[in-house]
Amino acid sequence: MATEPADTSHARRVAIASAIGTIIEFYEFSIYATAAALVFSRTFFPSLGGLQGTVVAFATFGVAFVVRPLGAVVFGHLGDRKGRKNTLVWSLLLMGVATIGIGLLPSAATIGVAAPVLLVALRIVQGLALGGEWAGASLMTTESSPAGKRAKYGIGPQLGPAIGFILSSVTFLVVTATLSPEQFVAWGWRVPFLASAVLIVIGFVIRVRLHESPVFASDATVIEKSTRLPMSELFSRQLRVLLLASGGSIALFALFYVVVAFLPTYGTQTLGFSQSAVLLVSIGGAIVGGVTVVISAVLSDRLGRKRVLLPANVLCLIAALLFFPVISAGHIAWYVTGVFVLQAAVGAAYGPLAAFLPELFATRYRYTGAGLAYNIATVLGASLTPIVAAVLISSYGAWAVTIYLVALCLVTLACLAASRETARTGLVTDSATQSDAAVPAP
Template sequence: MGNDSNTSPRSMANRAVTAATVGTALEWFDFTLYGVVAATVLPKLFFPAMEPGSALLASLATFSVGLAARPLGAIICGHLGDKIGRRNLMLGTVSAMGITSVLMGLLPTYAQIGILAPILLVLLRIIQGFALGGESTGGQLMALEHAPAARRGRYSGLIGMCAPLSQIVANAVLLLLSASLSADDFMSYGWRIPFVMSFLLVLVGIYIRMRVEETPAFVQMKQSAVATVSSPLRDAFKLHWKTILRLMLFFCGPTAMFYLAVVFTLGYLTNTLGIPKQTGFTLLMIANACAIVGSIMGGLLSDRIGRKRTLLLASTATFIMMMLYFPLLETKDFATMAIAMGLFLGFTQVQTGIQPVAFAEAFPTNVRYSASALAFTGASLFAGGPIPIVATWLLNLSNGSPWALVALVGTLNVISFCMIAIGPETAGVDMNRLDSVDEVAGNQHAQVRHANS
């Protein structure tokens, strides 16, 4: 499908952010949906030959396989995205996501095809994880390289809100299905419906992306032979490793906080504090609603007062809430717990709402996809997936006391704050440049020192 030649840059930017939002929303919809069925439905349907505990572990392992495939997808898709363009790669990743989601929903069970069923499930999960790894960073760049400089933060906040929004939608869909179907019907076919229906979202994403032109920054880079590099991934490592490391360490804090809030807290409320599961679920929905507001507000505020200042304020507020979080939960008062969870996840999501634009503005066009993907995936790998497991281990080690966990996550928050503090402001930078913002800042400091000497 061709693009309208007279489409305005503003209209094209709106299409780009819509395309990015749909793709990111699908990513998190899948994350929540698969996590729930992996713990409830899949052990019985795909691992019935095992005893229940082993079947649950095997099913959750398929969930982890998808997470493990994401870094590989991010690295390879990042390299290709810097070589062949953001638009072409995004059409490929969103198509792969849609096809694998539908195939998961249609997959025969162990009772129907035997050992081939769990093998195909793992294979589909690997493909899906690979595609999602490339999707997250690519979608962000599609939107932000089209966005006007003064509105990049706003667009970034819209992308950042997809995680909590999709959690609300996915849980609402599962609640609706479980309430309207009998337990046998849900186990038989009900769990498949969201996977198959997610293909509709993919079709919308493909349609929108086919109407989005390649980003201006990538087009301009391709027109300059000097800007094109033979190996973007190698150059990202070689020339920009300091910036990648700084941004990865910065995002470890918000990533750990997010997983602590949405994965660990529900178990802590129900298992340690004895809060009814339905109450915990309601509190988590309220917190996710606050997170949507936090993401949008973070993006908007970063356009007004800068990325760095907004991130420093949000990081400080998150640290304060981290210190108060568990004592407030231990009151077991619904309103108090709702405020604690809402503020904690809301301030965390302020930073997540700024992450897409902070990463995109930090790197030059010719390695932006590769470098951003490395930083983003590194934070998820080190501070995302392990946090719920480590948190549970620390809680058991401390006989139910949360303070060892507070010390760990608080330390990650302090490191994150320091990485923000030593980094330069990026708001309004030229997205077509060929050096990183850290290099620009370093050159400016050197010039100032030379002028003063």
């Protein structure tokens, strides 16, 4: 069994570094979601127009989710075999190159069909990079934190989506406020993508200064000799755990990306709110979600992961039932209420995951296991949800989307109920001892 770290100052440095890197990557991922909702149907798919153009734009958004499990496998293999730190540096650089590439990509009016083809290719690169990001950042904090405080120090990576989304929304808000609609469609949407170059340099400098995870470093020799294919060992020893972990995160991703990717279009085109109002509400909702991330993470260290995750996902179920009836009431106040309540529930369900998912798997394939569980959940919960929501709204109305989201919440609750508690377990190397039975912390 690996010796768990007790250096809280080092744990804080790792948590801050992981948070900054994750914020940058989710900023870059979120600006794509916002651009897909606001402008990509006109820039890259002008011949389709209307609903078809929006659906195809969302499909390019979903492509990255489909390849994220592949990114989890590739980066997970490298992270489990060669270490966490360098793998995180490469995931950041790969995301940065793809994001700047999108910002420089000519429109369909300039290069024709090559534009959407290149857009999809760059989106795939983004997905591969993000597939390796979250697990690496979470493992660095989890494996550098004292036992009993892993979720507290893991708050950093969990704030990445909220803060990254806030930064991307603020950037778009400033751009849309200072440019005419024609200028925004012509070139203004590119500014947030190109501005990410500054963030990439900052993140790179921070990450190259990190030390390797102490848990991995202490077991590196054993891992190098015994684990040639982490994914194969994961499947042979903890497949059931992987499936339950994946299913236990589906609902929160579906609900989060309804707000991030689908709601900007629904709020402006269907409900008739201004683009600025929708972005401001989204920013406020992300702040609310960030607060509940912190609260739920800290509580999970004290009460246990499942005692926080199960009630949080019940809240997600209730929020899913009420969301569309509330925001469709026609007044901006109801729209704000629906978004804030949904984001609060999502944040509560998301907070403990940086500790919960890594705790489920042995060190020798922890990067692969946590990364796959997280990214399979995003494929099942997030990649199709904006597309399905757009189609269901058009064909049947908002009630059909509600049923879809409620079904995902029920799947998540069932998987969490069947999972084991991990808050009081140690981080072990020997996969033979890391099963459904809890392993007491040293």
